[in-house]
Amino acid sequence: MTASTKQITNMEQLLEGIWKQNPVFVMTLGMCPTLAVTVSGFNALGMGVATAFVLVCSAGLISLLRNFIPKEVRIATYIVIIATFVTLVDYIIQAVSLALYDALGAFIQLIVVNCIILGRAEAHAAKNPPLPAVLNAFGMGIGFTIGLLALGCVREILGAGKLFGVSLFGASFQPWVVMVLPPGGFFVLGGWLLLFAWWAKRKESNHG
Amino acid sequence: MSEHRTGIPPADITGSGRLVATLGLVTMICGALIVAVWQWTLPAIAANKKVVLERGVKALVPDAARIVEYDAAADGIRPAQGDPAAGAVRFYATYDGEGRLLAIAAEGAARGYADVVRVLYGYRPACECIFGIRVVQMKETPGIGDKIITDAAFVANFDGLDVSLAPDMKSLSNEVKTVKHGSKKFGWEIDAITGATITSKAVGRGINDSVQMLLPRLRPNLEELKREKGSGK
Amino acid sequence: MDESLGQIFVITLLSSNFVLAMFLGLCPFLGVSGKLETAVPMGIATSFVMLVASLCAYGLNWLLGYFELEFLRLISYIVVIASTVQLVEMAMKRFSPALFRALGIYLPLITTNCAVLGVALFQTARGYDFGQSVAFSLGGGAGFTLALVLMAGVRERLKLSDIPGAMQGTALSLMLAGLLSLAFMGFGGIGVSR
Amino acid sequence: MSMELRASPHLHSGRDVPTIMRHVVYALLPICAFSVWQYGLSAIALIATVTLSCLAAERIANRMSGTVNTLSDWSATITGILLALTLPPAFPLWMGAVAGFAAVWLGKSLFGGLGHNPFNPALVGRAFVQAAFPTAITTWAPAFAPQRFTEFIPSTLTLPFCVPNDISAWVTANMVDGFTGATPLARWKFEHFVYPVEDMITGAASASSGETSALLLLVCGLYLIARRFMDWRIPVAVVGSAMIMALGFQMYDADAFPPMHLALLSGGLMLGALFMATDMATSPVTPMGVWVYGAIIGVVTILIRYFGGLTEGVMYAILFGNAAAPLIDKYLQPKVFGARRK
């Protein structure tokens, strides 16, 4: 970690959330939407983008207001700001695609909770000027989206034989229904984490 | 974690007036944002909903030229506005190019195996029967529960499903009922799918519940609907 | 939809279990299920907060509907639920210190939990009436507790096992949750009227 | 002369893990043989495929985790055979292999292998494919088809990752009297048809390949019980509680609920109670706990069967019991000699 060094560059701010602090694979935060909506790549993408939008906007606003908000009401303010942007996203998604809205259901509104949990972004925003704050949040958002896509794609390919709604293997493919059911969500995320852990371990033993 | 101690607000005690003011300010900004976006997206959302609805209803009634939304409340039917009030049933009257009533569509919902199954059904006043269904929403097990869409024999149940009202006009003369596979005897019965009984039953129950509510309110006012009001013809 | 209270309770407890089928409350589920001693009070505390949230949400929804302010639903839910839990916590501290000691430390963690906001959002989305909302939140809470306690039991035993190094941690918990979820699939259809 | 310091006891009963496991395999062999007699080539192929895939999965897991070769303890073999016996005889082989790998990897290797697994591996495999391929796992083939020793049931040889071949033509060609493609429990649930008892004892009912003959299962289970390779209390508790539940419901409303013998003899109850619920690694160890565990399985089985969406519930009931086993053990510790119950 780069905590001791004086200044991290904007690029590092961005990469932080994508790789080193990836909310899905490294921090394992925001599990609820991660698992619930990733039955298809499309849903995963929608959810990821929505979350990224909320993260970026709220980080920006909080960062702008950071010098005005007394610390006593900081948390309350953050919650209100995040909830606001989630409400906005809720309406925007309805306006863009009702199908996506139906598929994501109440989990759009649950982004609120998720973003509070991803709250380190907000804590970060409260201490940083808008640009790094937004970049950091954007990185988190992208990282989250990548995580969701990694899940959504696997589940859609195995569970339905499709990717983003496009059939991959033809009609004779037997879908593995379990993948789009709740246990499949747990298994796929667990599988990804295992893969990373195994890979990390291998790398470690190769180096050592 | 990268702890930057650059922009931390002064840590002295803040007066409560300032707190309230800050919260008020933030709330106002947020409120304004929400209202603005709400206003901005409202037409798009409405248009979206309309498209989805029309797509659904048109799938049932391909000839429909116009679709009019109504609410059937306990005290009569009226054109729909906003979300339906509690206890009212939303239905859609379809008219042909000449403004003649073709059929009526409404939604029924019941809990299936995994979650709620919502179906749109088409009702034809002339035969007092349902002539088709379209699944609006379901999360049933793929490969089993979705037979309610793919199983031709099951879908055929809804071609002329008897929903005639009893003489007292208060309920159906025969409850719509899902029966075990292969034992359908009457026009008001639905032949279940083996292996997907719960889902098939949910469809039957959803339709029955909806029809039992809707038809007693709809039939007495049917004449009003026969000609499309909006067209003025 | 006219589901009876019993049906709603059983369905949310088993087949639509909040954690294992709806993925609500996963963070505390994964975080607190390591030990039975913490899992049980956590489950009870969460159930309690879910009930509070459900009641708040029911009242709020009615108010918002009355003033036609539905677009403020989310903000008001989260603010009101958070503050109500805080109030309850204070009241508990004042009137029942023993209960507060048992559950108190868990309450602040729960306020911003998916399961708590989820119970409010889902009951609104499904248009449950008062009784149904209560049954829904009770079933959800009981289901959360059941899943948490089962998970904690298994994880306590696994602590005594030789689990391969790469598999320890969240990945294993997720796999376990998946297996538990697989087991709970057997309850599918229980409570659905036929 | 060399000396060595050993701590007492210096004697041992001579019974070790492979011995226990090997005897369970012996007890399963007659059931396999019966299954082969009933379903012919397809049953042989299925049992072999599933067992081999379990062994392969175990070997790969050994390699990856760098542990010793654990094939010799026979536990993967048991998992394979048991799993095969719970699958429908016409199950496509590639799905059987998926089940085998899921059973060993998800059910066992993940947790460190034999003894550490919280859930019965065979049932994990079965539950996985039940969730993954819900249609194939409820497609039953008739027993004693005339051509069974000369040709495979078509769905058996489905290409990997493909939708199973349709077997309706084969079923028609091999028509056996009274075959409906539904298990006794399903026929009750959907048609209120009561299967004759003798069919369920002799194995003429359609069912998974190893659960058709309650009598044979009982005999094989009794062998293990007599040799003390199995805890008799668990099957007694499972079957007993299921019997009491079933009897209660039958007496409450004989029209709405099936007769008791149907609940006991059909489906996997016998197979599950005797060979799955008794899986040592996943059942409680305490004397009281064993009874409670068995009772939970019996009760949940009947509840799922009578009130749930599935016709069969033993598998899920046992998995639920497995999940509860650590809790049962924790809260029902044996009474220490001379201590008074608090």
Place this chain on the structure above:
Amino acid sequence: MNLHLPFLKHAATFARGIHPAPHKGTLDQPIKRMPFPRKLVLPLAQHIGKPALPLVGIGEEVARGQVIARAEGTLSSPIHAPADGVIEAITPMPVSRGQWSDAIVLRVYEASTQEVRCGQPQDVGAMDHAQLIAAIQEIGMVGLGGATFPSHAKLNVPADKQVHTLIVNGCECEPYLTCDYKLMREWPQELVAGIRIAMRASGATRAIIGIEDNKLDALDAIRPHLPADGSITMQAVATKYPQGAERMLIKSLLDLDLPPGALPSQLGLVMHNVGTLALLGRLLPAGQGLIERVVTLAGPGIKKPGDYWIPFGATLRSVLDWAGDPECRERQVILGGPMMGQGAFSLDIPVTKGTSGILVFDKRMLEPITQQSWACIHCAACVNACPMGLNPSQLGMLSAKLEFDEMSEQFHLGDCFECGCCSYVCPSHIPLVQQFRAAKAFLRERKPV
């Protein structure tokens, strides 16, 4: 057997336990005597309590039966010279349990006839209680079953306790061992005399001899010597391990549960081993000290299996030189029974008052147990075997993770008396009781901190 023993109920027993093969091939032979070895090693601590204090110096000549070390305080026991000879050294020597302890080394006069010339016959009946207790201490009597608790201390019941029943433990439940059985069969009169002494000393009004139902012929030997008043009765109990454990035998004979941590005196009981009482009945009236005992020599590595009078201090080397099978190269020597006895780490360990058997196994016989082990498969065999009603499976898993505190606080580690049933039955070959011993030792060591 039951036909001519009509007073026997159907063999009473306790819950759980195990049934190892008895291996009692030495049952039919009479007790013989092992020749005196050249050297005897007499540890000063052959009993529980304070070690004895030596009364002799290096180079001093001693006579067989002479007191060579005196008891230090109440909980201690004197030591008598087992043979005529000369004191060679007083120095630390290896004893069992892998320890070294001060011992008197005695060189035996090979020419001596080894007659016991010390000690005067005394009238036991004339002694008062205090004299009786003192006399028992003087002859150096300790529990010969293996516990080696000084007998006088056990029989001297505290004033606040009332003992009504003496339980005579004739259950030699360990496989291979037959020494107690032989004493019952060959020395019944002395046994009964010893029982009466012990009854007097402890204040018990009745005595029950408990014998496993596979050696009932010992009862026939004892019956003619029983007093007519019926104060001494005999009862058969099931042949099962560990029937000879205190709690188990009390349960079997009287159906009483001795609560955890309690002593038998809490229930008005005192228990003695038949071997102890037989020697008490033989030595006390003669006023002679305890200098030898019957030891079972058995196992595949013994050429002349049987029960022998062996003087204390005879080293394993001397015993095996005389009785061992030289063919058996890789051997494991066990002091005591195979279930609870200790493996000897050196052949210089002497036979002491607590040595009931010397078993010699071929190492290859024992190897399969330690060669391969598996993870606990939760088969519950240990739970169904543990006579104390513990959960060895859970304890074993905890001890593998070094959770010693949880073991003792939640799973009653302290109630384990190390009978070894769990290890015996474990199909995974987990050394359960061995781990428990280590855990207990750890907790004991740490306690003062």
